[in-house]
Amino acid sequence: METRTPRGFHDVLPDEVRRWQFIEDNARRIFDLYGFSEIRIPVLEFTEVFARSLGTTTDIVEKEMYTFTDRDGSSITLRPEGTAGVVRAFVENSMHAKSPVSKLWYSGMMFRHERPQKGRYRGFYQIGAELLGPEDPASDADLIAMVWKFLESIGLSDRLTLEISSLGDQRCRPQYKEKLVAYFKPEADRLCPDCRRRLGTNPLRILDCKEEGCRKIAAGAPKMMDNLCGECAAHFGAVREYLGSAGVPYTINPKIVRGLDYYTRTVFEVTTNELGSQNAVAAGGRYDGLVEELGGPGTPAVGFATGMERLVLLHEKAHPGGFRREIKVFIAYVGEGTETAAFRLTAALRERGVPAEMEYGGKSLKSQLKRADKSGAVYTFIIGEDELSRGKVKLRRMETSSEEEVDIEAAPALSF
Numbered sequence: 001m002e003t004r005t006p007r008g009f010h011d012v013l014p015d016e017v018r019r020w021q022f023i024e025d026n027a028r029r030i031f032d033l034y035g036f037s038e039i040r041i042p043v044l045e046f047t048e049v050f051a052r053s054l055g056t057t058t059d060i061v062e063k064e065m066y067t068f069t070d071r072d073g074s075s076i077t078l079r080p081e082g083t084a085g086v087v088r089a090f091v092e093n094s095m096h097a098k099s100p101v102s103k104l105w106y107s108g109m110m111f112r113h114e115r116p117q118k119g120r121y122r123g124f125y126q127i128g129a130e131l132l133g134p135e136d137p138a139s140d141a142d143l144i145a146m147v148w149k150f151l152e153s154i155g156l157s158d159r160l161t162l163e164i165s166s167l168g169d170q171r172c173r174p175q176y177k178e179k180l181v182a183y184f185k186p187e188a189d190r191l192c193p194d195c196r197r198r199l200g201t202n203p204l205r206i207l208d209c210k211e212e213g214c215r216k217i218a219a220g221a222p223k224m225m226d227n228l229c230g231e232c233a234a235h236f237g238a239v240r241e242y243l244g245s246a247g248v249p250y251t252i253n254p255k256i257v258r259g260l261d262y263y264t265r266t267v268f269e270v271t272t273n274e275l276g277s278q279n280a281v282a283a284g285g286r287y288d289g290l291v292e293e294l295g296g297p298g299t300p301a302v303g304f305a306t307g308m309e310r311l312v313l314l315h316e317k318a319h320p321g322g323f324r325r326e327i328k329v330f331i332a333y334v335g336e337g338t339e340t341a342a343f344r345l346t347a348a349l350r351e352r353g354v355p356a357e358m359e360y361g362g363k364s365l366k367s368q369l370k371r372a373d374k375s376g377a378v379y380t381f382i383i384g385e386d387e388l389s390r391g392k393v394k395l396r397r398m399e400t401s402s403e404e405e406v407d408i409e410a411a412p413a414l415s416f
């Protein structure tokens with residue numbers, strides 16, 4: 001029997017989870033501020049949902065999905081990302097009919113069968129948001145500003161770079177793709193095998209290849225940014241203007257491709273140079289064709305997702321320490337009949353909102369104080385037989401080891 005997590009999966013242990021909660025709490029708070037509501041979607045969908053939304057020639061669909069045949073013969077896939085499922089839910093629940101604008105956020109585990117490395121797991125947590133309905137560039141900028149505000153709220157924005165670009169739309173991208181193919185074709189022999197294949201299926205992905213040879217050739221390739229149609233150029237210009245007016249610092253990186261087929265117009269990435277090759281901590285963009293692709297009415301949309309593991313790694317570097325759970329008061333006891341009094345005092349403290357923890361099983365006072373110390377308690381009550389018979393209890397200030405006697409009845413009401 002294997003009693004380890006499968007390769008690429010990991011536990012988040014109690015020592016680390018406070019930091020996770022801090023990041024999640026801030027996400028919730030900021031998304032709320034921007035009018036987003038949480039949506040909870042299943043961790044799995046029919047495979048078709050992902051094949052149709054992500055595109056059959058993407059790396060994810062081609063080789064990274066956890067797909068299995070269900071007992072009734074249907075093909076099921078563990079979600080490799082969140083957008084497809086949110087859009088599926090948007091369509092299935094006719095959310096477009098209820099409001100012209102839907103603002104949804106989600107969080108949870110995603111699954112991709114990739115080669116694990118630092119900051120990259122096969123089971124990983126994402127937080128993301130989707131803004132469905134408007135085509136207005138203000139919605140792109142609003143979402144991007146929200147992402148930046150969130151990263152600011154957890155104290156990371158000064159270590160991150162926001163890059164934006166435009167991928168054009170169905171009017172200007174096909175012509176651009178032709179230009180790309182014409183550019184790469186004479187160089188086909190010098191491209192890696194993957195890119196040679198991409199030349200026929202998805203030439204944009206060549207721009208994204210990590211192979212040195214491909215990167216050299218791609219450096220001189222025509223850029224989408226120089227080939228936008230009038231509407232796309234105007235849209236991008238407006239997004240920039242809004243971002244500027246919101247005080248969001250950004251740079252333009254025409255090389256952003258994103259690995260998914262559904263993006264149109266605005267795309268963006270938030271990157272760090274502190275995590276090696278896993279440099280993207282958040283990314284997103286506009287996907288005006290996806291809702292229709294999944295059977296809904298034509299609905300423009302823009303969204304983003306961020307990887308929790310990378311945020312946590314970066315956050316540990318930026319703000320080491322300070323994220324353990326702390327108990328305010330520990331209750332120790334020694335002698336006959338003191339355990340019940342300890343139980344009662346603990347309950348009374350919690351009733352007043354004081355985080356309190358008691359000893360179980362009554363070990364020696366020395367070992368109880370050791371545990372109290374380890375728990376991070378600021379105070380420890382020590383209930384002894386003699387004091388208890390006089391209605392008293394000892395209060396020990398852990399930092400100084402100073403002790404005083406207080407009335408046990410008044411103890412829960414002390415200011416800690």
Ligand SMILES: [Zn+2]
Pocket residue numbers: 191192193194195206209210211214
């Ligand atoms: Zn390549």
Ligand SMILES: [Zn+2]
Pocket residue numbers: 168169170171172173228229230231232233
């Ligand atoms: Zn266009």
